Amino acid sequence: MLLLDEIGRDHQYLSALRREFHAYPELGFEERRTSARLTEELEKIGISVTRGVGGTGVVGIIEGRKGPGRSIGLRADMDALPIEEESNLPWRSTIDGCFHGCGHDGHMTMLLAAARCLQAHRDEFAGRAVLIFQPAEEGRGGARAMIADGLFERFFCDEIYALHNAPDRKFGTIAVGPGPVSASADFFDIDIAGDGAHAAFPHRAIDAGLAALAVAQGLHTIVARNVDPLESAVLSVTAFSAGSTYNVIPDRARLSGTIRTLKPDVRSQIERRVKVLAESIASGYGAKASVSIRDVFSPLVNHEEPAMAVTRAAVSIVGDHNVERRPAIVMTSEDFADMLMHVSGAYFFLGQGEGPDLHNPRYAFNDDVIPLGAAMFVSLILNRTRQA
Structure with missing residues (x-):
């Protein structure tokens, strides 16, 4: 709860940032403005950044001050969809035929929120957090491009984690399990x-x-x-x-x-x-x-111990009654799968409250879940960098 309260104090700033990303969406491998803004936000709080990984990808590194330790990756996707937004929101897309209709604007913001918190708490963990902002998740091969560009050779990860917002799940619930997740x-x-x-x-x-x-x-x-x-x-x-x-x-x-x-x-x-x-x-x-x-x-398959690590983090943040273990497999696809073929890790779903589905022109991200997603990322870093 203290972690949620701390991140929540920046909620107004984070929501404004998310809405900025939403207003200026970019398609896969075209995320130049997005990557520049991500870099700006990371560098202004003292995080080392590498741009251009796999095209337009951004990688930030936060070194823990407790000494050497494990390296844990956190990944957020950056790209939008070639869909015309059908909303009257003040921050609706300013780009014709391009729209953050899958919530990647929210995923980036949650990882930035986690980065802000982790940078302020470097004394509390050893090892390092690897912040991976990936381009071109929507069918254009962004994960494969980053891997081919030496992502894990240049920024070694012992484990890696990612999430996706879920407009078909109750607000504040988390779904995760080992084994197959998506097709x-x-x-x-x-x-x-x-x-x-x-x-x-x-x-x-x-x-x-x-x-x-x-x-x-x-x-x-x-x-x-x-x-x-x-x-x-x-x-x-x-x-x-x-x-x-x-x-x-x-x-x-x-x-x-x-x-x-x-x-x-x-x-x-x-x-x-x-x-x-x-x-x-x-x-x-x-x-x-x-x-x-x-x-x-590729099929997305969670590794058993990282999936259990997500479950433990979720219980500590949202409570056992809000954690769905072993959720049903879905036939959607996600290119984080390729990262899990190289590094042990897990992918989980964060309920944002029911509303229009992903890839729907009326889809709307719920800014209230930003602290929850960020807290999950921070908790995973604090817990997993301690592991032997």
């Missing part, structure tokens, strides 16, 4: 090539649009008819384009979408079926299908 994600594009013609003469065409419609229907049978019902999998066609006017049968069409799974063998099985079905169905319409599938997210 892998592959993005696919299927290009259909046919032969166009005047719409008055459909018999002279190979209708790429018609073939694409059939392919889309076929793809949605894969999970229902090819995947074991006891396994978790999602396939969704999310974009379709064909043609440009009223009286021309299109010669080309494109389908795009996502595949989400928890197990590598199910992932491979679905990928194979997507290619076979797309090619064979298109061929049945006289067209040709070209399939491209990209590995975008």
Whole structure:
């Protein structure tokens, strides 16, 4: 409670900072203004900062004064979404078609709040806190870019932690558990090539649009008819384009979408079926299908001891009755997964009270959770840097 009270004294300042981030969102690998502001906020309280890690990433280091010890990483994502905000908030996005619709503005602010507190309490821990502000979480590979740029060689971490706000959970609750947390994600594009013609003469065409419609229907049978019902999998066609006017049968069409799974063998099985079905169905319409599938997210799997460390910290901050252990696995994806493939750690959800969902144009971050998230980060540093 004392930790919450201390961080809470800066709540007005922190809320204003979060709303500034919200008003000036930037897409993945374009977070130049954001990274500059983060650097400014860290440096003005004496924290050593490295910019440009993995493109636009920022890493700050806080050295504990109790001597050598463990190095604990804390990560927040920085990027916004290509969505037009639908709100009348005074701090709504000033950038057309760009919006912090996932709460990354709040995640950055919570980590900054934790940094302010930790910097003021360096006498209370050994080792160091590694503050990782990651670009391009929303499907553009920011975690992989930072790792490829030597993140963990340059800024060694014994463990690493991250959180996500949850507008579908009661305010002040924390959900965490060991094992699988969220799914892998592959993005696919299927290009259909046919032969166009005047719409008055459909018999002279190979209708790429018609073939694409059939392919889309076929793809949605894969999970229902090819995947074991006891396994978790999602396939969704999310974009379709064909043609440009009223009286021309299109010669080309494109389908795009996502595949989400928890197990590598199910992932491979679905990928194979997507290619076979797309090619064979298109061929049945006289067209040709070209399939491209990209590995975008790995499955996120929490390590057991770090997950228990989060649970202990949560109990001390929000109380045992507000901690959900072993929450249900979700089929969303999160590229913190790639960091957990290199360093032991855990990812947890912080309830911000029910409201419009993430990635919804009316989503709104609840500033009241800033002290809670920051206190969790601070508690993890104070507890985990003491470990042998």
